[in-house]
Amino acid sequence: MNVFLSRASVELVEYCDNYGTFFKIKQRMLGKIAMKYRISDCRDIAPARLCAAMNAAFSDYVIPLKLSETAFRTFQRQRGFSAEHSFVALQGDNIAAFWFSGEPRVEFGKLAYTLSVGTLPDHRRKGLSRQLLGAVIAQQQLSGSKGLQLEVIITNDAAIRSYEAMGFYRHRTLRVLKLSSEPASQSLDYAPGPLDLSQIPTETGGFFDTEPTPQNGRLALQALSPDHHLLGIQVEGKLLGWGAVYPDGAVAQLAVHRSVRRKGLGRTILQALWQAAGEDSLTFVNVDESAAAVNGFLEQAGAQELLRQYEMQLHLT
Structure with missing residues (x-):
């Protein structure tokens, strides 16, 4: 059963897949909790307010989130934030909960990436995430989306259960690793040089064993350009491999063509x-655990695992 909330009204339209029948449920049937909150997209909400809400939602975590507005704007750009596809639950003028989403992308099978979901401590256990998801789904379907994807740390059992109850399933497992010492280099006749994003092939099957997640993909590099370092090795005009790193030391991509691996290029x-x-370290966020070659390479270089995440998906019909 899929639930859709409109922006302009608190009237809920529930579509029953089994019978293909629409039922309208009036505001009075949503109960006292629903009457306290208003669902709105983020087109009229300033980034500073969204940033403050995100920090507040994760303020009671073991490591509280403390993003500056500048860092939040970078987060939005890198992960493809769409104000039209992102929603908040408002109590009066205050943000109580949020679901930040991108628009559906052809590069990811018309799935839309969920940047972050959060509820401020005083507003938890009131079903706000589910209401927000209904609003997100309604807008995504208008945009031709085939579903949503997000990441959650595998030890966050409560969040995993919540997402699964909403219809998400575990698609793949991703690793986060950290390299704390400078890697040794192999002596080669050619050295990496700066690249333009236009020099990176759009068809990367010969380079990647698995596709990067959205925050590490081509669109993310494009959105943050020129705020990254893109370096590659070319021989006689042929690109053999490349790497991309953000200023904070987060490596977005590291690719070597299969035909020239195990020769020191990586x-x-x-x-x-x-x-x-x-920086004094490099981090590798969301390395697919099934990519044996890159995981083996990073571990051999000295990278240590910090945590694992599930990439979860929700498919829309």
């Missing part, structure tokens, strides 16, 4: 990324 590119970032 280590050489990795060291170049380390030097370009100028």
Whole structure:
């Protein structure tokens, strides 16, 4: 059963897949909780307010979130935030909960990426996330979306149960790793040089064993350009491999063509990324655990696992 909430009204329209019949449920039947909150998209809400709400929602975590507005705007750009597809629950003028989403992307099978979901502590256990999801789904379907995807830490049992109750399923497992010492480089006749994003092929099957997650994909690099270092090795005009790292040391991509692996190119590119970032460590966020080659390479280079996440998906019909 899919639930849709309109922006302009608190009237709920519930569509029953089994019978193909629409039922209208008036405001009075939503009960006292629903009457206290208003669902709105984010088109008229300033980034500063959204940032404050996100920080407040995660203020009681073991490591509280403390994003600056500048960092929040970078987060929005990197992950494809769409104000039209993102929704908040308002109590008066105050944000009580949010569901930040991107628009559906062809590059990801017309799935839309969920940047973050949160509820401020005083408003939890009131079903706000489910109401927000209804609003998100309604808008996504208008945009031709085939579903949603998000990530959740595998030890967050409560969040996983909640998403599964909403219809999400575990699609794949992703690793987060950290490299704390400069990698050794192999002596080669050629060195990595700066690349333009236009030099990276759109068909990357020969380079990637699995596709990057949205915050590491081509669209993310494009959105944050020129705020990243993109370096590659070319021989006689042919691109053999490349790497991309953000200024904070987060590596978005590391790719070597299958035909030239195990020849030291990966280590050489990795060291170049380390030097370009100028940080005391590199992080690798959302490495697919099924990508045996890249996981083996990173572990051999000295990277240590920090945590794992599930990529979860919800398919719409």
